[in-house]
Amino acid sequence: MNQENKHIIDDLKVTPIQMPSDSYFEELKKSILNEIGNDVPSATGMKKDTPRIIPMYRRWYVWGSAAAILAFAILLPWSTTNSPKESEGINLSSVSNEEIYDYLNENIEDLDTETIAVHLSSDAITQKGNQEAENDVAGTRGNFSSKSTLLDHVEDQEILDYLKDESGELDEYLLIES
Amino acid sequence: MSQIPDENTIISYFHRDDELAYKAFTWIVDIHSKRLYTTIRRWINNHEITNDIIQEVFIKVWNNRKQFQGNSALFSWIYRIAYNETVHFLKKENKHRSIAIDEPIVSFSHHSEHYGKLSSEEISKLLFEAVETLPEKQRMVFEYKYFEDLKYEEISKLTGGSVGGLKANYFHAVGKIEEFLKGKLNH
Numbered sequence: 001m002n003q004e005n006k007h008i009i010d011d012l013k014v015t016p017i018q019m020p021s022d023s024y025f026e027e028l029k030k031s032i033l034n035e036i037g038n039d040v041p042s043a044t045g046m047k048k049d050t051p052r053i054i055p056m057y058r059r060w061y062v063w064g065s066a067a068a069i070l071a072f073a074i075l076l077p078w079s080t081t082n083s084p085k086e087s088e089g090i091n092l093s094s095v096s097n098e099e100i101y102d103y104l105n106e107n108i109e110d111l112d113t114e115t116i117a118v119h120l121s122s123d124a125i126t127q128k129g130n131q132e133a134e135n136d137v138a139g140t141r142g143n144f145s146s147k148s149t150l151l152d153h154v155e156d157q158e159i160l161d162y163l164k165d166e167s168g169e170l171d172e173y174l175l176i177e178s
Numbered sequence: 179m180s181q182i183p184d185e186n187t188i189i190s191y192f193h194r195d196d197e198l199a200y201k202a203f204t205w206i207v208d209i210h211s212k213r214l215y216t217t218i219r220r221w222i223n224n225h226e227i228t229n230d231i232i233q234e235v236f237i238k239v240w241n242n243r244k245q246f247q248g249n250s251a252l253f254s255w256i257y258r259i260a261y262n263e264t265v266h267f268l269k270k271e272n273k274h275r276s277i278a279i280d281e282p283i284v285s286f287s288h289h290s291e292h293y294g295k296l297s298s299e300e301i302s303k304l305l306f307e308a309v310e311t312l313p314e315k316q317r318m319v320f321e322y323k324y325f326e327d328l329k330y331e332e333i334s335k336l337t338g339g340s341v342g343g344l345k346a347n348y349f350h351a352v353g354k355i356e357e358f359l360k361g362k363l364n365h
Contacts, residue, residue: 007352007356008356008359008360009305009324009352009355009356009359012284012285012301012305013284013285014283014284014324014325014327015282015283015284015285017215017216017219017220019212019215019216020215020225025211025212025215028207028211028229028232028233029204029207029208029211031233032207032233032236032237033203033204033207035233035237036200036203036237036240036241
C-alpha cells in the first residue's frame with residue numbers, strides 16, 4: 001500500500017472481542033425464551049396458558065398477612081409485660097405503612113410464623129397462665145388478650161388457628177417462588 | 179439442532195400466529211446471537227451490560243415481529259433495534275463515563291505521528307464517536323469490515339445489498355472517519 005492510499009485508521013490495531021463460551025449462548029437463549037414464554041402462541045393461534053409467577057412481594061395479601069403477623073409479634077410480648085394502662089399508648093395508626101413495609105423488607109426472612117406460633121404456645125401461654133392465676137385471685141377472668149385493646153374480642157384458639165392457616169398459605173407461596 | 183431454513187422461510191414463519199413463529203424466533207436467536215453479541219460488546223465494551231442489552235433486544239425483536247416488513251435484511255432490522263437500545267441505555271443511565279470498560283476497542287499497531295501522545299483509550303473513544311456520526315448502512319459496513327474483517331460477500335448476506343454497493347459504503351465511511359479524526363487531531 002503506498003503512502004497516499006494509507007488511512008490513519010490503518011495505524012490502529014483492532015482489539016478482538018473476547019467471545020464467551022458456547023454454554024453462555026445456550027444460557028442466553030434459554031433466558032430469552034423463558035422471558036417470552038408467556039407470549040408464545042399455540043398451534044391454534046391462542047397464547048399458551050402457562051402459569052405466570054408473580055413475585056411474592058407483589059401479592060397484597062402476602063403483605064397483609066405478614067403485617068398482621070408482625071402486629072401479633074409486636075403486640076404479644078408487649079402485652080404480656082406492660083400494664084393495661086400503658087398498653088393504651090400503643091397505637092398502630094401512628095406507624096405509617098411505609099415504615100411497616102420497610103421493616104418487613106428488612107426482616108421478612110427472619111419472620112417465621114412457626115417461631116411465632118412456638119412463642120405463642122410457650123411463653124405467651126405460660127404467662128397467660130400466670131396472669132390467669134393472678135386474675136383469679138383478684139376475682140376476675142383474665143387472659144393475655146385482655147391487655148390489648150386490639151385483641152379484646154379474639155379468642156386464643158382463634159389466633160392459633162389463624163396463624164396455623166396463614167403459615168400454610170405462606171408456605172404455598174414460597175413453594176411457587178422456588 | 180434441526181436444519182435451519184433460509185431467511186425467507188424464517189421470516190414467513192415469524193409473521194404467523196402459531197407455534198411456528200416461536201420456532202422461527204429460536205432460529206433467529208441461534209443464527210444471530212453471536213454476531214449481535216460482538217456488535218453490542220464493541221459499542222459497550224462490558225460483558226454484563228452487553229448481556230442485559232442483548233436480551234432486551236431479542237425480546238423487542240419478538241414483541242415487534244409484526245412490524246418487520248421484510249424491506250431490509252432481518253439482521254439489519256435487529257441491528258437497528260440493538261443500536262437504538264444501546265443508545266437509549268447510554269442516555270438513560272448516563273454511563274458514558276462510568277461504564278467499566280473491559281478493553282479499548284483499538285490500540286496502536288506501531289508508533290504513528292498522526293495520534294501524538296493519545297492513549298489507546300482516547301483513540302478508541304474518538305473512533306467510536308466517529309463511527310456514531312455515520313449513516314446506518316455505512317456504519318454497519320464499516321463495523322463488519324474494519325472491526326471484524328468480514329468479506330463483502332458475508333456482509334452482504336447479513337445486511338443485504340450488493341457487494342459493489344457495500345464497497346462504496348465502506349469507502350465513504352472510511353473517508354468520513356478520516357475527516358472526523360483529522361478534525362479532532364487538528365491535522
